[in-house]
Amino acid sequence: MDIEKFISEKVNLIRRTVGKDKAINALSGGVDSSVVTGLGHRAIGDRLQTVFLDDGLMREKEPQNVAAAFEPIGIRVRIIDVKDRFFSALKGIEDPEEKRKAFRDTFYRCLGEVVKASGARFLLQGTIKPDIIETQKGVKTQHNILEQIGIDPEAGYGFKVIEPLIDLFKPDVRKVATGLGLSEAIAQRMPFPGPGLATRCLGEVNPERIEIVRRAVKIVEEETKGIAAFQCFAVLLKDRATGLKRDGSREFGHIIVVRCVESENAMTAEPVQLKWDVLRRLEQRIAGEIQEVSRVLYDLTPKPPATIEYI
Numbered sequence: 001m002d003i004e005k006f007i008s009e010k011v012n013l014i015r016r017t018v019g020k021d022k023a024i025n026a027l028s029g030g031v032d033s034s035v036v037t038g039l040g041h042r043a044i045g046d047r048l049q050t051v052f053l054d055d056g057l058m059r060e061k062e063p064q065n066v067a068a069a070f071e072p073i074g075i076r077v078r079i080i081d082v083k084d085r086f087f088s089a090l091k092g093i094e095d096p097e098e099k100r101k102a103f104r105d106t107f108y109r110c111l112g113e114v115v116k117a118s119g120a121r122f123l124l125q126g127t128i129k130p131d132i133i134e135t136q137k138g139v140k141t142q143h144n145i146l147e148q149i150g151i152d153p154e155a156g157y158g159f160k161v162i163e164p165l166i167d168l169f170k171p172d173v174r175k176v177a178t179g180l181g182l183s184e185a186i187a188q189r190m191p192f193p194g195p196g197l198a199t200r201c202l203g204e205v206n207p208e209r210i211e212i213v214r215r216a217v218k219i220v221e222e223e224t225k226g227i228a229a230f231q232c233f234a235v236l237l238k239d240r241a242t243g244l245k246r247d248g249s250r251e252f253g254h255i256i257v258v259r260c261v262e263s264e265n266a267m268t269a270e271p272v273q274l275k276w277d278v279l280r281r282l283e284q285r286i287a288g289e290i291q292e293v294s295r296v297l298y299d300l301t302p303k304p305p306a307t308i309e310y311i
């Protein structure tokens with residue numbers, strides 16, 4: 001793939017499509033939305049407004065970290081607090097596809113309001129090829145798929161969508177990130193799904209349960225830093241298991257699964273053979289630091305038959 005040619009074609013496409021109007025894009029800090037942010041700013045400068053929807057489902061300090069990562073290259077990221085809206089939309093929902101639907105609808109409603117308030121007409125987003133393939137195969141409706149499943153974004157939410165990365169797989173997106181001059185930390189960042197920790201929380205998504213999985217994800221990311229893997233994260237199961245508190249009393253506690261996979265493009269994946277001492281350290285920290293957790297498991301399942309995330 002000719003990266004320079006790709007960048008100049010997409011920059012021209014964005015310029016032509018947006019014309020003299022404005023556009024909005026939602027940055028999550030993942031490589032796809034980071035690349036779209038870079039392309040969009042190169043194409044239309046400050047007429048692209050980059051927002052970070054703080055939906056309460058992100059990793060610890062993610063909104064501030066993402067804004068800080070883009071500041072040095074002159075891109076201002078506006079953080080918008082929409083936590084209450086997401087938690088009320090997700091309240092009581094356990095079915096995975098219902099969760100995805102509630103997430104998607106709230107996400108685009110919020111963005112629709114930002115677009116309207118700013119006078120923009122376009123939303124730039126970082127949909128990539130596997131998002132489309134998996135949604136069309138019926139595996140799951142990825143959060144950023146609209147037109148492909150019959151949702152008209154203009155009628156439903158008041159904006160047109162521009163998707164410059166729609167034909168790419170992740171390895172090429174990373175090359176474009178480097179070609180745009182984004183830092184290696186951004187270009188090589190582990191993928192993080194749009195619906196965030198909601199994809200790693202079985203059962204109801206609420207602030208208390210998200211906090212448990214957020215703390216577990218942080219420990220997994222810290223303890224697996226430097227391990228060659230596509231993604232490493234933690235998942236909170238809906239079920240509980242009996243355990244012992246520090247004072248020896250019985251506790252019917254939470255169960256955390258650690259998932260660590262190797263993959264080229266997320267279409268297939270293999271579990272990483274973590275060393276025993278890494279696994280033991282993960283268990284000791286997760287069960288030791290998160291009081292509500294009584295068990296830690298390691299997921300051995302490749303994709304297929306499993307998917308990478310849990311919903």
Ligand code: XMP
Nearest residue numbers: 142143144191192193194195266307308309
């Ligand atoms: P699955 O779970 O489908 O994940 O095997 C494949 C890759 O996609 C990410 N993923 C998502 N990314 N919106 C996204 O932006 C989503 O709704 C979504 N669901 C899964 C997942 O983290 C993995 O890298």
